[in-house]
Amino acid sequence: MDELRRASITYYNTSTSKEKKLARKVFKAMDTDGDGRVGVAEFSNFLSKxxxxxxxxxxxxxxxxxxxxxYLDFDEVLLFYYIVRTRPGCDMCGTLIMGMYYSCVKCFSKAADSCDLCPSCHSLGTFKHRHAEFLDNYALLRKQRPSTSTSEAFGLGMDLGGLLTDIQNGCNQM
Incomplete structure (x- = not known):
């Protein structure tokens, strides 16, 4: 959670003024008694509402x-806000995904129609979706990046495709 805490503060500090206002508005909406902190009941009521x-x-x-x-102070609510804005739930089991997850490659650019799976559900292979190609969030992000070769994607400065062919040929000769 510490890594997400740091990310949430960076997210807030580098956000637009509109995004910062929205984060403060969420905090104020949670803090129904106006004491500058959010208790369990206030948090639970906000989530239900x-x-x-x-x-x-x-x-x-x-x-x-x-x-x-x-109680939650603003920075702690900011972490919640960041998680809600950036972390999906698994479309199969409903679990909040805090780490790596898998997304449908074809649906990825269609936010309202995307399909995200936690590692457990993806590894079971029993999910039902109209497309078959899923990539983890890191690989999917890399795939979206323009690249002319596999080696550029890995920043190796060498022909990785040729290296893999050489390795395969060496294994075939054994």
């Missing part, structure tokens, strides 16, 4: 509450 049931777990609140004081 906005249809964010997958986050409505005491364990999740506890993970957000870095200083363990039973």
């Amino acid at each position: 906005h249809g964010l049931k997958r986050f409505n777990q005491l364990n999740f609140f506890t993970q957000l509450d870095k200083d363990n004081n039973g």
